[in-house]
Structure formats: C-alpha cells, structure tokens
Amino acid sequence: MTRVLLTGAAGQIGTELASALAADLGPQNVLATDVRDPGEWHRGQGPAAVLDCLDPAAVERTVAQFRPDHVYHLAAILSATGEKRPRRAWDLNVGSLINILEVARTHPCRLFVPSSIAAFGPGAPRSPTPQRTVQRPNTMYGITKVAGELLCDYYHSRFDVDVRGVRFPGLISYTAPPGGGTTDYAVEIFHAALADGHYKCFLGPDTRLDMMYLADGIRAARELMEAPGEDLEDRNAYNITAMQFTPAELADAIRKLMPDFTIEYDPDPVRQAIADSWPERLDDSAARAQWGWEPRYTLERTVAVMLEGVARKRSQDDETV
Ligand code: SER
Secondary structure: OOOEEEEOOOOHHHHHHHHHHHHHHOHHHEEEEEOOOHHHHOOOOOOEEEOOOOOHHHHHHHHHHHOOOEEEEOOOOOHHHHHHOHHHHHHHHHHHHHHHHHHHHHOOOEEEOOEEHHHOOOOOOOOOEOOOOOOOOOOHHHHHHHHHHHHHHHHHHHHOOOEEOEEEOEEEOOOOOOOOOOOOHHHHHHHHHHHHOEEEEOOOOOOOEEEEEHHHHHHHHHHHHHOOHHHOOOOOOEEOOOEEEOHHHHHHHHHHHOOOOEEEEOOOHHHHHHHHOOOOOEOOHHHHHHHOOOOOOOHHHHHHHHHHHHHHHHHHHHHHO
C-alpha cells in the first residue's frame, strides 16, 4: 500500500486531501503534519505530527521514520500574506521546498509540489494563459512559485527526483478555510451569504479569475501522482482550470439559489492589484493531453455544493457550541 506524508496538512488543501487519502489507503498509511500542534487541527483517525519544514533535520527524521512513497508538500504562505511579510514568504515557501527536495535525493519518494496562477504576472497573456509563456510575477508569492517550479525542474533533471506539480487556480471549499489569499473572496462569499445574506467583496465586480472546486483540485493532484512519469513533459507545473468568473457573476449564480442575497464592493488596493496581474483563464491543454486532466465541477455545481456544505457546517458548529 502507498504510504503518504503531507506537510501543511492543517490548511485548505491538506485537510481534504488527507481525508481522501486516508479513506482510500487506510488511515495508518497517511501521516498528516503541520507546524501547528495536531491538537488544534487534526480530526482524522490516522497519525499526525508537528513538522516544521524549515528544520532540515526534522524533515529528514520524519521521512526516515515514516518512509513515505509519496509526499505532498503543501506548507506555504499565500499571496496577500506574502505581501505583508515578503521576506517570511520567501523563507518559508522556498526554504521548506529545498529541504524537502534535498531529503528526496536520499530517501527516494515521489513529490507533489503545488504551483499557482500566481506564477504568472504582467506580460503574460491573461486569457488564455499558455502552458509555456513569460513568467514575470510581481508578487512575492508568485516569485516563490516560479522559483519553486525551477527548483523542482532542477532536482528532477540533476538528481532524478520524481517531483510533479500543477498550477492551481483559486480553490473553493468549505471544510477548512483558505488563509491570506487573493481568491479567498470566492469562499468567504458563501459564509457571508448564509450568515448575513450579504457580502462586502474586497475585489471589484468585474475582476475575472480562474477558479476550481477543491474536489477537482485534489483529484488533479492525485491523478498526476499516479500518471506514468515518462509521459510528463511539463512535469512540474501543469496549468489546470475548471471555471472562470467575476465576483458579480458569482453573486448572480448565488442569487439563483438565494434570491435575496446582496453584494457590495470595497476593493482592497493590494489584493485588487494582485488579482489584476493574474490569469483570467489558464490553457490546460498540456495537462489534458499528457495525463488526461478533466474538471468535473462547473460554477453552478460548485455554488450548489458550497451552499449546502457551508449550511451543514454552520449547523454542526451550532450544535457543538
Ligand atoms: N489562492 C491563492 C491566493 O489567492 C493563489 O494560488 O493566494
């Protein structure tokens, strides 16, 4: 059975990915780690541990003891927080990645390292954004993502580390909140709709961005990890996409199910500038051709599952108060 180690397992992606992997592989085969104490975030049945990926000895020890076949390296600081603490974002995003890549040289395992729409910036075509095009992002988060893609390519070609990755669009889910991102509005809006019937959006109404329901994102990561390595010409950063919308279009889609929902706009200059520099739609033809990527969640389906999921979570939270 495949043994899997996750870093950053307390985050938006890690929480759902750990449960999906534990359900398929058996909880004992999935080690969920995060810099935060598992008592604060771990709800699953399998093992969980504290792991600070900036500590190379701790990374080495964890990998040597658990002997994972696959590692999903999800620990990172997102775009908006990265602009508040650029030096910290560089240190964490790049420093943790190189520690993981170094360990993978001596403990052979397959790595998944996420990149992002943020790896593009001014100068790149925005709709569609090709798989291979100019990458000159002007956010620290984006700079760490481009550096990460290059590092992964380097460790693959120089040391034969089997590392793979996708460029995620904004990810939408209700299990665990995203933190400090620019696309987070597309999650917050559902919580506000159900709590207040109203949302004040930090991006302007016409800001079109590339988005994806997290279940599609998790399936993408897992399918890429299972794909035959020899087919992966663009192995470390496949564009993937599922849907593209603006805040106004998302609000319209919510209103189809909640006719009284209202939205107002109060753009935050920092996050608006970040969003304006990012792709509206990634061209995902390389991922489709090389490992069969295909999204399943449309905007309508995403809105329906989010309203249902957030409502269920709210009533569970009420019961536990
Ligand atoms: N969702 C991320 C962010 O907004 C982009 O990868 O920072």
